[in-house]
Each structure stands twice: as structure tokens, then as C-alpha cells.
Amino acid sequence: MTGFAARLRSALDRHGPLCVGIDPHPHLLEQWGLAVSADGVREFALRTVEAAAGRVGVVKPQVAFFERFGSEGYAALEATLAAARDAGLLTISDAKRGDIGSTMAAYAAAWLEPGSPLESDALTVSPYLGADSLRETLTLAVRHGKGVFVLAATSNPEAAALQSAHPIDVASTEGQTVAQRVARDVSWVNGSAAFDGGLGPVGLVVGATVDRAEFGLTDEVLRATPLLAPGFGAQGAEPHELHSLFGALAGNVVASESRSILSAGPTALAARIDERAALYREHHDG
Amino acid sequence: MTGFAARLRSALDRHGPLCVGIDPHPHLLEQWGLAVSADGVREFALRTVEAAAGRVGVVKPQVAFFERFGSEGYAALEATLAAARDAGLLTISDAKRGDIGSTMAAYAAAWLEPGSPLESDALTVSPYLGADSLRETLTLAVRHGKGVFVLAATSNPEAAALQSAHPIDVASTEGQTVAQRVARDVSWVNGSAAFDGGLGPVGLVVGATVDRAEFGLTDEVLRATPLLAPGFGAQGAEPHELHSLFGALAGNVVASESRSILSAGPTALAARIDERAALYREHHDG
Numbered sequence: 254m255t256g257f258a259a260r261l262r263s264a265l266d267r268h269g270p271l272c273v274g275i276d277p278h279p280h281l282l283e284q285w286g287l288a289v290s291a292d293g294v295r296e297f298a299l300r301t302v303e304a305a306a307g308r309v310g311v312v313k314p315q316v317a318f319f320e321r322f323g324s325e326g327y328a329a330l331e332a333t334l335a336a337a338r339d340a341g342l343l344t345i346s347d348a349k350r351g352d353i354g355s356t357m358a359a360y361a362a363a364w365l366e367p368g369s370p371l372e373s374d375a376l377t378v379s380p381y382l383g384a385d386s387l388r389e390t391l392t393l394a395v396r397h398g399k400g401v402f403v404l405a406a407t408s409n410p411e412a413a414a415l416q417s418a419h420p421i422d423v424a425s426t427e428g429q430t431v432a433q434r435v436a437r438d439v440s441w442v443n444g445s446a447a448f449d450g451g452l453g454p455v456g457l458v459v460g461a462t463v464d465r466a467e468f469g470l471t472d473e474v475l476r477a478t479p480l481l482a483p484g485f486g487a488q489g490a491e492p493h494e495l496h497s498l499f500g501a502l503a504g505n506v507v508a509s510e511s512r513s514i515l516s517a518g519p520t521a522l523a524a525r526i527d528e529r530a531a532l533y534r535e536h537h538d539g
Numbered sequence: 540m541t542g543f544a545a546r547l548r549s550a551l552d553r554h555g556p557l558c559v560g561i562d563p564h565p566h567l568l569e570q571w572g573l574a575v576s577a578d579g580v581r582e583f584a585l586r587t588v589e590a591a592a593g594r595v596g597v598v599k600p601q602v603a604f605f606e607r608f609g610s611e612g613y614a615a616l617e618a619t620l621a622a623a624r625d626a627g628l629l630t631i632s633d634a635k636r637g638d639i640g641s642t643m644a645a646y647a648a649a650w651l652e653p654g655s656p657l658e659s660d661a662l663t664v665s666p667y668l669g670a671d672s673l674r675e676t677l678t679l680a681v682r683h684g685k686g687v688f689v690l691a692a693t694s695n696p697e698a699a700a701l702q703s704a705h706p707i708d709v710a711s712t713e714g715q716t717v718a719q720r721v722a723r724d725v726s727w728v729n730g731s732a733a734f735d736g737g738l739g740p741v742g743l744v745v746g747a748t749v750d751r752a753e754f755g756l757t758d759e760v761l762r763a764t765p766l767l768a769p770g771f772g773a774q775g776a777e778p779h780e781l782h783s784l785f786g787a788l789a790g791n792v793v794a795s796e797s798r799s800i801l802s803a804g805p806t807a808l809a810a811r812i813d814e815r816a817a818l819y820r821e822h823h824d825g
Contacts, residue, residue: 278641317638317645323656324613326649331609349638351665352603353695355564359603370609379637381667381690383697404667409639411669418704418717431704431717 257374257400258452261479264310264343265507269534270495272311272345272481273526274511275301275333277318281512285519291325294318298333301515304523306340309530313481313509316348331370344373345481345507349404351379353386361390365399375400377458377481384438391442391455400454400479403439406432406468408460408484417468433469436478443477452505453477461490461498461508472501480505486513492532508533543660543686544738547765550596550629551793555820556781558597558631558767559812560797561587561619563604567798571805577611580604584619587801590809592626595816599767599795602634617656630659631767631793635690637665639672647676651685661686663744663767670724677728677741686740686765689725692718692754694746694770703754719755722764729763738791739763747776747784747794758787766791772799778818794819 255263277297279289287293298314305312319330330346337344350360363369364376375394378387380403387403394401406416416432419425425434436457443453459470461484480499484490485508496503510529517525563580573579584600591598605616616632623630636646649655650662661680664673666689673689680687692702702718705711711720722743729739745756747770766785770776771794782789796815803811 276642278645280641315642315645317636317642317649320657321645321649321655323617323649324610325656327610327613349665349667350603350635351637351667352635353693353697355566356562356601356603359564359601359607363603363607363609369607370611371606379635379665379667381635381637381665381698381701382693382695383699383701385697386695407639407668409668409672411639411671412667413669414706414708414710414720415667415669415704415717417708418701418706420700420704422700422703424700431701434700 256398257394257454258479260343260374261311261400261507262452265504268308268310269530270506270508271309271530271533272313272507272509273301273305273309273514274347274509275312275314276511276515281515284516291322291329294322294326295329295332298329299336300519301522302333302336302340302342304526305342308523308526309342311343311345311507312337313345313347315511316346327371334371334373343375345375345377345400345402346371346373347377349377349379351382351386353382357386358389358393361393365390365394365397367397373399375402375456377402377404379404380435384435387439391439395442395454400456402456402458402479402481403435405435405457406459406463406465406470408462408488428469430469433474436470436474440474440478451477452479456481458483460484461488475502475505478505479507481507481509483509486510486529487516492529493536495533495536542684543680543740544765546629546660547597547686547793548738551790554594554596555816556792556794557595557812557816557819558599558793558795559587559591559595559800560633560795561598561600562797562801567801570802577608577615580608580612581615581618584615585622586805587808588619588622588626588628590812591628594809594812595628597629597631597793598623599631599633601797602632613657620657620659629661631661631663631686631688632657632659633663635663635665637668637672639668643672644675644679647679651676651680651683653683659685661688661742663688663690665690666721670721673725677725681728681740686742688742688744688765688767689721691721691743692745692749692751692756694748694774714755716755719760722756722760726760726764737763738765742767744769746770747774761788761791764791765793767793767795769795772796772815773802778815779822781819781822
């Protein structure tokens, strides 16, 4: 079995950093002429998978928009994940789950255990209950060749106060921030084995426009860390800025775009994906 | 429409603070002689609702154990929530969701909008993306007469460093912690209207054994705040300690127990709930 880090490295090398976010927002469903229902969500997501196949390496379904329709929405998500897998796309389920003990283990099993209805290549998780509460999840991910992206420094302004706060317990290091502490507390996994292509299986969510230094997230800390970066496309950052924004870490970046792509509508979707993916590759190779 | 705060006040006054956690953990499914599957989860949860009806005022399904089985698990959860509603039980869906903007709005609609398949009386949410990212969710909850419990100071040891960290942005007050900041940033809702029984619709998750003073969560800050308190039963705190642990806030507490009750097995379950509920009431009234 090839682990997540190697699969991700290979997908990024082949297709470039663009990740297509699958966000069946009610507003987009209407724009696409689809019903605001589980059926509409299913149609929207399957068409997006079809358009993404062969054009990018990674898709990221936003779980909330499926959950909105309960069990039927989840059935649509299962179909979407299966279609993506069949199409050779890596899937990052953006669920931002976070809990403790056996509850967190149940979330991990739901998304990362082979054969589970919601099986994905990777899952986004939240560390509010302490990064160490995710320890078992990270271990399970590695065992099954899966990946995890832990929320660290996100690009939304409301988050800055919490994520740049300073822990003052005995384990903290002078001047460390919450985001840095999260990075430290989950990075042991990336260091515990030799992984291909310089990446480990435990990534962080770090906004494209975040001042990483302010959060203590230096290049050295993030060297082996896949970075799921919201903030590209409609949210402001542009493909040609990948290198100026991420420098030596540009090769670690999964650049997630949703609205900028999905707003093309179903007919122009494939062409829009081609166009955006090419913009990243152009600057990536250069 | 009676709002969540009034429904909660009435449920607590009538039945006391015990809330039955519905945690269909694989280990418990086996102990109950049920299949570790969506069908097993459904049977487990429906029997628990049946046993809880008339004995307590509130049940709290732990969403992870349903999500473990994908869309079929969610169908079981929908049946559970409907059965609880029909039985006159208040439901707190323990999902700890947290995201931003329209994504968080989709979670809020999924759980708190009347008529949604997963409609609940209240939802637990996570503030890692900033308490202000929950603003729309709180507004939607109030509009629909629903409640929200925001993770603040949880009782698990891994969480202490993050939750007691000190924000140092311009909006922070000297010595404030993350948990206190969360409480401050969501409590405007409770203050924005007159609510029955001294409670507002926005609660916090505060562990029973947490030293609230250490987190800056004083009685004054929490006066109108419903407190969802894990940590009772198998996790260590006992019903007779409710007053010594919560003092003037004892009347705000929803004391959640899961394993201590569910481990009784299906036959002895109703008797165990009666017994635990009586222990709280005994000390509550005294």
C-alpha cells in the first residue's frame, strides 16, 4: 500500500497544486439549475468529480453542504467519494471533526478506515480539545495509509485571536502560539518514519494569506508538512503568488479553490478547471 | 413558540439536571448483544430514548457513533431524534461542528432549522475558527427557538493548554483566557433579549471537574448560561457534588452521563436512569 504522503506527492507532481473544492452551496445549486436538495447536491458533486478527473489530483468535498440534507445528503457524499476514487482522484473530506477519546476514534474510523462508507484519503480535523486528543486519529491514519489535515492558522480574521494566543502551561515554550503548539504536537508523526517525497501524512490547514511567522509557523517547522491552503481564487490569493506566499514550502501546498471554479457552471466547469490548474503549473514549474 | 432556554428551564425544573448521553459505542453494542452496524446503532439509540422518556428531560446523541456508519448511521440518528421529539425529550446533538461563513451556516441549518432531517433542540459547536465565526449560527438558533452549546473549558487534560492560553490581540483584556474570550464573544446573545428562567439560549460546554476560575469563567460571566457538563458518572464527578462543584450555577447545569447509564444494558436501563436521576434531584432540591 502506498501511503497518503506518497500519493499526495505524486498527485501534486503530476497535476500541480490545485485542489477542486466540492461545495454544493444552495446558491450554486440554483445557479446550476439544480434542486436545493440531496438529489441536487449529488448531481452537482458527481459532475464536479467528472470534470476534475484527469485535470487535477485532489478534490475536497465540503461535508457541511451534504450534511445539510441528513442521511440522503450523506448518501450523495458516499457516491461522490466512490466516484472520485474510481476516477483516480485523491479525496480530502473537509469535515473539521474534533472530539476526545473513543468519540474521536469513531470519527477517525468513519472517514479513514478502509471499507467505511465515507472512506476518504484524508480528513480535516479541529484541535480545540487539544492537539493530543488527535493522537489516536493520527496513528490510525498512518496505519491505514491515510492523511489528516489539522486546523492550525486559518485565513479568516475571526480566528486570529485564538490561534495566536499564548499557552502558559508547563509544556509551552516561550513565545509559542496555539497554532505553533498544534504544529509541534502533531508533527511527531511526520518525524516518526521515513516518508516519500519529503512529506509526512499529517498536514496542517494554513491560510494562503496568513502571516505564518506571526503564528510561529516557520519553514523549518513545516518542512515535511502538507499544507492545505484555503484562500486562493475567490478568497483573494492568485496562482502566480504561490511562490511569493509560500517560498520554500510551495511544493507542500494543496491550493484549494471552490467558488472561483464552481461558479463557471456545469458546462464551462472542465474548461475552468483546466485554466486554473494551468495557471498554477505555469508558476510552479517556472 | 417557546424558545430553547424556556424549554430547557422547564425540563430541568421538572426532571432535574441529568441528561442521558446516547453513545452507541461498538463496545456497548456488543455488550447489549447488538450488531456493530447502523441497525445495531438504531436499536440501541431507540431503546435508550424509550427508557429515557419521562425519566429525564434531555438526551444527547453523540453524533460520531452514528456517523461511523455513514448515511445509514445518519438515518438511524434521524429516527432517534424523531423518537425523542415524539417522547417529549429535548435533544442536544453532540456534533462539535465548527467552520466559517456559509459552511457554518450549512451546519446550523442541518441541525437547527425546523423541518431539517437532523432537527435537534440544540447543537454543540467548536470555536477553533474564532467565536465570532459562530455569530450567524447563534442568530439562526435564536430565530428558530433553538440552542447552542459552545465548547469552552472541557474536562479532558489535553485541552487545558489551548483553552487557558492568552490571546494578545487588541481586543483582549489583560489576563483573559481563550475559554473566557469564547464565553464573552458568544454571551451577547444571552444578553440581547429577556429570556425565561434566567437562562439564555447560548450555553457552554464546561467540564464538571474543571477549575472554572483558572479559565476566568466566573459565576458572573456564566450567570445566564446553560452549562453542558461532561464529567459526571463514569468520568468521575458524582451527583451529590453538583452543588459543591457548581455553587450558584448548579441550576444552570445539564449533567451528561453516558457510560454510567448505558453500561446497565437494555433490560436494566430504565431502572438505572431512574436511580441516577433521583440522585441528582435529591441533592438538587436539598
